[in-house]
Amino acid sequence: MKQKVSLVSLGCPKNLVDAEVMLGHLPMDRYEITTDEAAADIIIVNTCAFIEDAREESVMTILEVADFKQKGACKLLVVSGCLSQRYQEELAGELPEVDLFVGTGDAPRLVELIETQLGAEAPRSVIGTPDFLYDHTTPRVQSSPFYSTYVKIAEGCSNHCSYCVIPQLRGALRSRSIASVVEEVQGLVVAGVREINLIAQDVTAYGHDREDEARLETLLAELVKIEGLGWLRLLYAYPDGISDELLDLMARHDSICNYLDIPLQHVDDTILTAMNRRIDEAGIRALIERIRRYLPDATLRTSFIVGFPGESDEQFNRLLDFVKEGHFERVGVFRYSREEGTSAAELPEQVAARVKKSRYQKVMKAQARVSFRKNRQLVGRIEPVLVEGYSEETELLLRGRSGRQAPDVDGLVYITAGQAEIGDIVPLKITDSSDYDLIGEIVEDV
Secondary structure (H helix, E strand, C coil): CCEEEEEEECCCHHHHHHHHHHHHCCCCCCEEECCCHHHCCEEEEEECCCCHHHHHHHHHHHHHHHCHHHHCCCCEEEEEEHHHHHCHHHHHHHCCCCCEEECCCCHHHHHHHHHHHHHCCCCCEECCCCCCCCCCCCCCCCCCCCCEEEEECEECCCCCCCCCCHHHHHCCCEECCHHHHHHHHHHHHHCCCCEEEEECCCHHHCCCCCCCCCCHHHHHHHHCCCCCCCEEEECCCCHHHCCHHHHHHHHHCCCEEEEEECCCECCCHHHHHHCCCCCCHHHHHHHHHHHHHHCCCCEEEEEEEECCCCCCHHHHHHHHHHHHCCCCCEEEEEECCCCCCCHHHHCCCCCCHHHHHHHHHHHHHHHHHHHHHHHHCCCCCEEEEEEEEECCCCCCCEEEEECCCCCCCCCCEEEEECCCCCCCEEEEEEEEECCCCEEEEECCCC
16 A cells, blocks of 8 residues: 655745655655645655744644644654754754654655655664755656746855855755756646746856856756747846846846846845845945846845844944835845854844844835835736636636746736636736736737
């Protein structure tokens, strides 16, 4: 009889790809994937440990699914990913409910570890070096909708921002070959995927660790040749890696969404230096001007950290004023999380939690006004929209996303008139908007 396996993936899309690779390594003659945790013989929780909130969510999820060892069929609870990789020594004592801990690079030997654990007494914690890099030959079970998926073009990071634990959890930058990425994308497009989201800790660093000619620009030049590809989207672009060649490619090829996610983290020069970021306020402003010159209609997303150690009221207000200037259609805000093992954790003048919360709320409120204004400017325009299904509120409305909206993190488009199949990319006239969502009607003849 096949063992039923359920997997819960937490955190970012990069984690989701890892989860899909883990599922892909399960031999289908011996394992069956289920979304019903109560019926699962084996439950895997793929965790995130990037910041404190993510760790708390991971632990709470582990404790919740652990109930299925008493109330359900579960006989093996596996915890994988960043939490295991980071706290391999502490977790075994703190979470006795867990039978097996595996790290971020252990997907290829997951079945071996599970079967060893099921068969006899075995080590509860088996954490390898985070050096795994999947490629086009790696088995993978796609869990995202059939029309959209993520493709990880590199693993790890070598930027070493002072607040970040990713290099400890994921290792140094490791880039796939251009041929491998192209072959994977070709296969996905043949299978019906319309939207490919290229992801890495820093997509602009792609290829810098390799001795061949692989760079993001050369990769994109090959990917845009793939027949049937609808949208290519770039996620997480380090600001000093955005070249004129990249912007020119985006301007010339309709299949590359005019969308850039550029985590800036701050605009005050002193804070940026303390964060070990390789750009200052002048460089940020010059970058935005350069992007708008090549891509006047681009949708820009960024993220900022408030409450970094030593952030004064004056420095925060400089950031707040910058947000109010309205450079970005989308902004994510994080309250600084003091992460053990990072250089920022040792800095003096740690900011109080209540101050971080207040600053977070001020930036979010300011950006909501900017987002609303920018969405109102789209009313009356015709935009391509990827149809994703029916609205959660009513089956009378279709929903989708425009090229300006990345999956999971941005708003939606609600379609009030016209018919289309799920996965279609259709022209839509924008008739109304809110802070984050758009409303429109399918245009039959364009």
